[in-house]
Amino acid sequence: MARMKFLSDAERCIECNGCVTACKQEHEIPWGVNRRRVVTLNDGVPGEKSISVACMHCSDAPCMAVCPVDCFYKTSEGVVLHDKDLCIGCGYCFYACPFGAPQFPQDGAFGLRGKMDKCTFCAGGPEIDHSPAEFRKYGRNRLAEGKLPACAEMCSTKALLGGDADVIADIYRNRVLKRGKGSEIWGWGTAYGKPAKQPGAKS
Amino acid sequence: MPGERVFMRGVACLCALQFMLAAPALAGAADGDSKEQAQRQATQPLNNAPVWRDVRGGDVNRYQTTQVRGVETNVLVQSEGEIWRQIRNGPITVYGGWLLIAICAIIAGIYYGKGAIKLHEKPSGRMVERFNSFERIAHWTMGISFCVLGVTGLIILFGRYLVIPVLGYTVFSWLAILSKNVHNFVAPVFVVSLLVFIVIYVKDNLPEKGDLAWLAKGWRMFAGEHMPSGRFNAGEKVWFWLGVVALCLVVSATGLILLFPNFEQGRLLMQQANVIHAIAGVLVIGFSLGHIYMGTIGVEGAYENMRIGYTDEAWAREHHEYWYNEVMAGKGVAGGSAPSTAKAVSVKEGWKL
Numbered sequence: 001m002a003r004m005k006f007l008s009d010a011e012r013c014i015e016c017n018g019c020v021t022a023c024k025q026e027h028e029i030p031w032g033v034n035r036r037r038v039v040t041l042n043d044g045v046p047g048e049k050s051i052s053v054a055c056m057h058c059s060d061a062p063c064m065a066v067c068p069v070d071c072f073y074k075t076s077e078g079v080v081l082h083d084k085d086l087c088i089g090c091g092y093c094f095y096a097c098p099f100g101a102p103q104f105p106q107d108g109a110f111g112l113r114g115k116m117d118k119c120t121f122c123a124g125g126p127e128i129d130h131s132p133a134e135f136r137k138y139g140r141n142r143l144a145e146g147k148l149p150a151c152a153e154m155c156s157t158k159a160l161l162g163g164d165a166d167v168i169a170d171i172y173r174n175r176v177l178k179r180g181k182g183s184e185i186w187g188w189g190t191a192y193g194k195p196a197k198q199p200g201a202k203s
Numbered sequence: 204m205p206g207e208r209v210f211m212r213g214v215a216c217l218c219a220l221q222f223m224l225a226a227p228a229l230a231g232a233a234d235g236d237s238k239e240q241a242q243r244q245a246t247q248p249l250n251n252a253p254v255w256r257d258v259r260g261g262d263v264n265r266y267q268t269t270q271v272r273g274v275e276t277n278v279l280v281q282s283e284g285e286i287w288r289q290i291r292n293g294p295i296t297v298y299g300g301w302l303l304i305a306i307c308a309i310i311a312g313i314y315y316g317k318g319a320i321k322l323h324e325k326p327s328g329r330m331v332e333r334f335n336s337f338e339r340i341a342h343w344t345m346g347i348s349f350c351v352l353g354v355t356g357l358i359i360l361f362g363r364y365l366v367i368p369v370l371g372y373t374v375f376s377w378l379a380i381l382s383k384n385v386h387n388f389v390a391p392v393f394v395v396s397l398l399v400f401i402v403i404y405v406k407d408n409l410p411e412k413g414d415l416a417w418l419a420k421g422w423r424m425f426a427g428e429h430m431p432s433g434r435f436n437a438g439e440k441v442w443f444w445l446g447v448v449a450l451c452l453v454v455s456a457t458g459l460i461l462l463f464p465n466f467e468q469g470r471l472l473m474q475q476a477n478v479i480h481a482i483a484g485v486l487v488i489g490f491s492l493g494h495i496y497m498g499t500i501g502v503e504g505a506y507e508n509m510r511i512g513y514t515d516e517a518w519a520r521e522h523h524e525y526w527y528n529e530v531m532a533g534k535g536v537a538g539g540s541a542p543s544t545a546k547a548v549s550v551k552e553g554w555k556l
Contacts, residue, residue: 020270034273043267043268068379083372088383110463111465
């Protein structure tokens with residue numbers, strides 16, 4: 001099985017927010033929840049660069065490690081998913097995540113957190129593939145349809161790549177060689193630098 | 204293999220690039236950072252550490268922006284979460300858990316080894332008021348809410364390791380949701396009752412003359428020998444100042460930070476609050492186990508004091524001699540009223556003892 005990863009090429013991103021919009025539209029995400037966002041460095045000064053960021057589906061996912069109800073699991077493709085039926089909305093995954101991926105729809109007064117929502121790599125959730133319950137809780141399951149994540153598919157400059165890690169790493173390597181700069185694969189060290197936890201294992 | 208050759212060529216070119224490439228891939232954010240980055244490039248080509256440090260501090264960098272609104276959405280990487288994970292999943296869970304188990308074992312050892320501390324004299328049948336109803340309401344509001352918070356907090360911290368293997372994921376999730384919400388809604392009750400409790404109990408917990416002597420020899424009560432003390436002995440005072448005042452105030456303050464995420468506090472603050480909350484919480488729970496033991500099965504007659512507010516004259520003389528003497532001298536000390544058998548009768552009828 002392929003190991004799925006995201007790769008954001010800071011040399012190519014033009015901050016169009018197409019990935020953010022594609023994600024929201026594809027999964028019909030409620031107001032106030034942003035599974036993906038584009039962050040611009042050096043905004044308005046020389047050397048401006050933009051990077052699209054969402055859940056990176058880490059090898060040793062911190063969210064998975066700190067969850068009090070152990071609601072996270074990892075698919076055989078390395079995608080980190082969670083079970084919203086188990087989630088208690090404590091916010092610990094948000095504390096632990098390096099990328100600010102976990103989102104909490106407000107559920108009541110005083111900022112009471114609802115069930116956590118995050119990028120699923122367009123792989124749905126624990127429900128039956130393409131079921132209405134899966135769509136309602138996690139959005140569309142494009143991987144089960146044989147498609148790649150909507151954000152990466154939508155990217156007009158192909159700055160955002162999502163898919164088999166070996167394939168996208170090859171694409172990126174070729175780009176770096178051709179343009180002769182921009183060799184940082186942003187976030188990969190943080191997300192994939194540690195040895196993987198057993199895929200699919202409930203630890 | 205052509206693929207392999209391409210890969211090897213890529214590696215070779217990347218190595219070459221490291222030496223040729225002078226310009227950083229990402230220029231520094233603010234001017235100071237740009238300069239630092241330029242210097243870094245001169246000494247260590249391709250080392251972009253200054254840029255990546257900046258990426259982690261987006262909240263203080265006005266040149267780092269995003270369209271998405273929310274807390275710290277312009278931060279690309281926050282590495283503090285990893286430290287928080289190591290502390291919480293490591294020492295707090297491991298040492299905290301064993302500490303509580305050890306305290307339970309020590310208490311069980313005392314109870315089954317030495318037994319409860321019994322009253323030596325026969326009860327006189329004459330009752331002295333020890334806690335008035337306001338003091339008892341304050342104590343029990345705080346005590347009951349403390350127990351609820353303690354149990355629900357322990358479920359959230361240790362449930363994954365102790366309860367999931369027994370009850371399974373679905374039932375534990377239900378229990379954890381209940382725990383989280385009960386913890387959140389009982390917390391304000393605890394905070395208010397804690398403040399009231401401290402105010403009305405502080406006077407009799409101030410240090411007194413006999414306290415050091417008590418601390419030196421107080422442990423002998425397990426051997427049946429009592430040191431004289433005021434209304435509260437030095438052990439109770441230590442519990443008041445360390446457990447109730449220090450630890451409970453720390454737990455309350457950090458808990459309030461975690462309770463209201465709508466004030467847009469950052470993740471670092473909440474991680475720090477969570478670590479302090481958990482450490483202080485485990486310590487005060489361990490402390491409270493000792494207090495609960497001494498207040499219920501550990502000392503004969505202690506529970507009735509706080510339950511009905513009156514204590515037998517013999518108990519008062521044996522456990523709190525200075526206080527008893529002041530009561531008998533009619534000094535109008537807290538609690539204290541003239542001993543009477545009428546009280547004992549009415550109390551016994553009232554509470555159906």
